[in-house]
Amino acid sequence: MPVNIYDVAKKAGLSVVTVSRVLNNSSTVRDYNRQKVLKAMEELDYKPNAAARSLAKGDTGMIGLILPTIDDPFMSQVLFAVERAAREKGMFLVTAFAPGCEEPGYANPVSLFRENRVDGILILSPVKNEEYILELKKNGFPFVLLDQHHSAVQAPSVTVDNFYGGYQATARLIAAGFKRIAHISGSDIYESSAQRLEGYKQALRDHGLEIAEELIASGNFTIAGGYEALAGWIERGQLPEAVFAADDNTAFGVIDAARKFRISIPAELSVIGYDDHPFGSMLHPALSTVRQPTPELGKQGVELLLNVLSGKVKRAVTITLKPEVVLRDTTPAK
Amino acid sequence: MPVNIYDVAKKAGLSVVTVSRVLNNSSTVRDYNRQKVLKAMEELDYKPNAAARSLAKGDTGMIGLILPTIDDPFMSQVLFAVERAAREKGMFLVTAFAPGCEEPGYANPVSLFRENRVDGILILSPVKNEEYILELKKNGFPFVLLDQHHSAVQAPSVTVDNFYGGYQATARLIAAGFKRIAHISGSDIYESSAQRLEGYKQALRDHGLEIAEELIASGNFTIAGGYEALAGWIERGQLPEAVFAADDNTAFGVIDAARKFRISIPAELSVIGYDDHPFGSMLHPALSTVRQPTPELGKQGVELLLNVLSGKVKRAVTITLKPEVVLRDTTPAK
């Protein structure tokens, strides 16, 4: 039942080599013969066998994406962008989750590359220097890091400038005239959190504002974290004028707490989040935020990986994308 | 550099057949020899080549998941569950998006199966009778439908009982003493929407309540849809006592609108959503909802597909999962 390349060759009255050539768009095929082959394939409803091609050629036409979780629009947006970019390049996407240390019994997706199931791997937001990354490196397996800044690993990567994002968000708040600007950071295991915090601090310094440790809270990138941080400040009588939250979840928690404590936004408190969560623009008040270039991140990641695979890129280049501040209703209308 | 099965055989002083046997956990290998092979593999850091295995065995060890989008926690939760279940069964997951008619230029993920890249496919929430599903069926390619009810396609599937969910949600509202219970439905292209609506109607009927057409709005599964539906009722002086929203996004929109119009929840208006969106339990008021068994959906889907692949399941069985009402703070404390 399954028709193979010999069936096509026979039907077309040519050799399998020629059929293989039209399959691979080789230019050295007489157009007349190409048509015959195409016609035979059509009539036989022939589809090449991917495994046989892989075995013969040594590549798979697939790339892998390893990500920590998917419980966040940022992750899923990148996944979507990656899949799209991969498909546009004719590659399929194998997705594997690697929750990391947080979940012990969960095997690392090593066999994904150790068995040559994919040609290369994209690793999104590795939570720390996972040992499998080191292993990839040691084995010379092609991979690209997405959204990470662990200087410890030298590898091709495309990242978003989190320092810049943190700096810009804070600068906007300063420009609006605020002095008491708080920050709620994310999880320590993500480098991005530390960098947004640094951007916040630097913006304060550059504008001659003091860094008040009591206005820096830890929020763990969660709604609850944002809620508790604001509640804490309120209870201690330290309500800031504005808060830059390390992500939108945190910002939603801040808004939720503000509502609870009857603090009006943005009249009494301004808020800027990070990520541009879809809900941010749909709920009231619409959340001001720092938009991550997720489609670009996915696209550039795939392109970089393909360039690594083709040998065009040999060194550990880093492509840095800029996020963009989007001001909506949780900051003063200027 | 790449070590193959012959290298292992030589090192172990045995034939490749024996190596292959230990690779496939064949029981007919003398334990002493098995150890020798294992040791050789270890020392050589041997990893079997997936393409060669696929070609020889005729299967790939991969399954595909086709989903319309990923911009919804329901989708991503199912994706996560599917990946997890697949990995537990030793399979890898190829993910492909098929936005369907909504996005023309986007190629159908046909080559995923036409080139035998995967052994079988899981199709999540097909928006309608996509032609590729018909093609799969015609070709006898193994697939399982997740979360769909298109009676037009006879195929193995695992679904969630949306009628039941709609019925239960409405019944809870009725039990709380409400008479004017509204419903905001989802998108017509999803069968689930129609079924939740039917459940709502049936619950009303069963309890002797009238179905008021003016209390049935269309919300498109969006925050804006929920917002506008409630705003419409308010403006027309038709505020219901309670609303059953077709999903949590819609419910969030209702809550948002209620806040805007200063309608207190649940004192003046009760709300039940659908899906158990992670935000539902984290924001205030905590959203009452109908929880979908997403982990189970993914797990059962993978298992059913594997049973189809092994020939254990031949007919178009349907596994139906029950959703569960979760009452929180947007409905009266009983």
Add this chain to the structure above:
DNA sequence: CTGAAAGCGCTTACAG
């Protein structure tokens, strides 16, 4: 319990 041989469906030099 073990192995020689053939085969899975392609592609890649190498000739012509």
Add this chain to the structure above:
DNA sequence: CTGAAAGCGCTTACAG
């Protein structure tokens, strides 16, 4: 521009 031959790295009957 076209094709015969070898090879990619495994597994599967078939013998023994």
